[in-house]
Amino acid sequence: MQKIKSIFFINILLAFVSMDNLNAFELKPGKDSLDASRKITCSMIDDKPIVYWWYGRMYSRVQGERDKLLFRVEGMNIRACTSIKDPERGQGFKMVSRELLFYQDPNTGEILDEWTNPWTDETVEVLHVANDPVNWGSNYEMDKNGKPYEMNLSTHGDDWWDTSTIPLFYNNPLGGDFQQYVGGIYHATEMFNTTGSLSNLMDDSKDTAKANIGWERISYWLPWMKMSGRNGIVYFHTFGKKLESYNDLPETIKKEIKENYPIY
Template structure:
């Protein structure tokens, strides 16, 4: 990463956010208050000062019935995130992210991979998200993925709280399931989707595992309670466990195989943020990004308000359909 880019990345300021945080300086953090939870969430994922870089790295396995898990490849990547608080107390987050698949033996980023079930060598689809983020309010977000008829996903379903008298279908306040043990502040953050597969069997018969997909991701953050409570500190260092479950990745080309709908891909991953500069990014990943995608070490110029965009959506948008003349 060249010195000018580093200097520019870590010298930006958000004056409105600084002013609002300064006005709240000395105010105790109340984890029963949705707006304080919003503040904490923005401090975890990003920074209220200059953008901050994070990294993740781990391993993915295949689970087929009752068989022993099969190691597939490494999974690694980055995030570059920044947060701000608006005049209504809502939190805005903006950023970019990457996701790469790596060789089990060398840790090198894969361009191709030999599928042990089909015997075919396939092109790996590494993931780039150029604009992620949006506005978070005092209500727990629901993200609409897939087709219009699909139900939106409620974040942290299972640990959220419903507003008094609202039953199971009413408004859910943005109160997170924080736990404290001494100075350890812990947070579980989950989403579990089910929606129409953008990589349709009709358009991509080899890449599609079927008409529906159900990817989920699960985080367990650990931070310093004292650092989180200190509003003069713009970001919280965290170390997190990150796991995910899904159907086969579309680039694995398992469509039409007898295991197409029964296989599960499981990932166990470290995630961390808060070291200076690029300190949280694995060296091989940093070298690859600096060569191939250096703009992913910065945030977007604007503050996008977009629906989450995953690998299946990116694959369907970027990889031409296998079926000639197919149009969604």
């Protein structure tokens, strides 16, 4: 199972920014951009839990047949940031997180324990995604080359957005020692869209920024589906947002976490 990785390397221009909020910090390279990145990622308050939540669907694609809706999917990531300092690069922060993704019945939305494979008729155990940890590297006011930290946002009016495409290609832990010869290398792509409001992001009275997220993924069959090397791929299409608190998660998700994933 792959870790969902959101990357915010952000560069922004102030030409579109409203000056109505006189207390707002400007998104200049260095500390201001670092603070904005942290507010998107988590919170300016050390160790404050921040929750992202998303939902959508997973489909199959096999040459010569119609795509099948296999599952609804619903996920969450709970994270926190901590302030750090480097003698040469200045103030910074690091993030730690855990995340879950549940496979659900495509009609009822019920979280599944078993699934009957429509190609093989075999009933298999469903292995939900439980990534612990999902941590990022540290960010500082100065980058590794001694230049002020910058962000890479697109903007229009009061809107900002970040689009990240992450191709994945590496030796599969399940594939043995001869993948370069006989195949089996892990190959997938994850695509992220993150959006929000510039005026909200730049409001220095807020410790965190509102953000909406889109996550798409293309990969070969999931190992637990037991497809035995059959032709085909799966793709995920989801959307979600940063929540006000953990309590805003759907009740079904909170119940599943309480019963089976209490550390989350």
